[in-house]
């Protein structure tokens with residue numbers, strides 16, 4: 025084959041979830057499937073180093089497991105901690121470790137292959153025994169084997185690795201915590217087989233400004249290491265080995281998009297009022313105190329949603345009250361003048377997991393042990409967080425918001441725990457805002473239906489449309505196989521939003537929207553027309569939303585809302601909203 029051989033271009037369509045056009049080489053993460061462990065020969069001279077690499081992976085695993093055991097034990101879950109002790113025993117088992125080292129020496133093959141083969145032999149042996157106790161060891165060995173292999177293979181990606189610096193990362197899936205480890209300056213783009221626009225890893229990528237396409241189904245199998253890739257994060261298109269024609273076409277598209285961005289950015293510092301002089305309120309969604317710089321960059325004053333689980337995901341453990349307090353205080357202190365910081369209490373579960381046995385994998389995670397359900401079960405963990413938030417309220421204007429509320433009883437119970445936390449701080453003599461506002465996220469249809477009753481118990485609402493959409497339509501927000509059914513234009517979703525807004529208005533409390541549609545230029549005029557009090561979004565969406573709302577007026581958006589709410593067909597709604605947006609955006613040809 026000649027040097028001028030041009031690899032064939034092919035195109036994959038996924039869900040664009042973080043805009044940006046980039047071009048670069050692929051770095052494909054190894055899949056987590058144990059069947060795909062690589063097997064290769066190690067040079068004689070490198071065998072000692074290979075044995076050390078194996079020992080380092082064992083040591084890293086030992087530290088991770090000991091940390092988990094300590095964490096769980098400190099929460100009083102002694103039985104769960106015992107499981108990790110059993111895992112440590114497997115790691116120290118001279119038979120498995122010794123046999124692996126022996127296999128490496130005699131076959132000259134790599135550590136992961138030899139370790140995997142040895143542990144599989146043990147798994148088969150224990151699985152075949154009659155004794156139930158000994159059979160139990162199978163899951164211990166399997167779990168430890170996975171951890172060691174991940175450490176050997178570097179499967180759990182961390183954003184600091186040089187191996188994929190300035191590459192397009194391709195993976196079967198990325199958890200939100202894995203995504204948070206990447207640095208904007210270190211990776212070009214993220215591509216995953218799984219996920220959808222509102223899966224949490226996608227939201228994290230958007231917040232970090234890393235172009236991303238999810239739901240690509242089998243991209244990690246079709247893209248090879250070092251393939252040349254062109255990513256369009258807005259349209260969700262990925263070209264592998266792009267042709268000269270495609271590259272030329274994309275350079276024109278990029279120029280047009282930059283021109284549009286420049287026009288929009290010019291208005292960044294103009295007041296947030298519509299053409300008829302009505303003020304509108306834009307706020308930011310953040311995942312940590314560091315994001316507040318970005319908030320200011322896009323001239324947002326308040327935070328409508330601080331996803332506090334970011335601290336838990338980044339540390340992969342339950343942080344102490346002190347650690348949390350430091351983060352919340354730093355956020356409160358760095359807020360723009362007169363801004364409000366709404367901290368949402370822990371929303372772990374669903375697709376946001378940490379390595380804790382208190383949060384095991386579930387068959388139906390989004391319907392499961394998540395958010396307030398977890399907090400009301402593990403009240404000490406909840407109270408650690410509430411005390412930390414309360415203490416930080418002495419340093420800036422903070423409000424507390426409870427996620428995944430489904431009943432009045434849950435709000436009442438959460439407020440009881442908040443009172444306990446306040447009492448504990450009073451007896452410690454700590455300062456906090458005695459009148460701190462408390463709000464509820466309305467993101468479950470049941471809560472929407474009884475919104476008037478819930479409103480009696482809280483000071484404000486924020487509608488979580490990401491979850492409200494998945495629960496209303498019974499469509500898992502992270503499942504790429506049904507992403508076409510996850511439809512925010514569905515009239516049932518829009519009618520529910522309007523129903524909640526009306527319930528809040530009747531009770532006299534404000535009602536914001538903090539789901540992804542708040543930052544979507546197609547939806548913003550509609551939400552304003554429905555009477556939503558504030559739109560809270562990933563800060564880098566704010567410039568375009570500001571431009572659109574500044575170039576419309578109250579009558580037009582109310583008329584738009586009336587027309588949309590009377591329309592039964594989602595595609596007609598989409599068309600009407602898109603036409604409205606396009607009539608406002610400037611031409612860039």
Ligand code: PEP
Pocket residue numbers: 227329331371467487488489490491492538539540
């Ligand atoms: C939502 O559900 O719309 C929301 C804002 O919360 P999260 O995306 O974190 O579930």
Ligand code: MG
Pocket residue numbers: 427467488490491
């Ligand atoms: Mg939610």
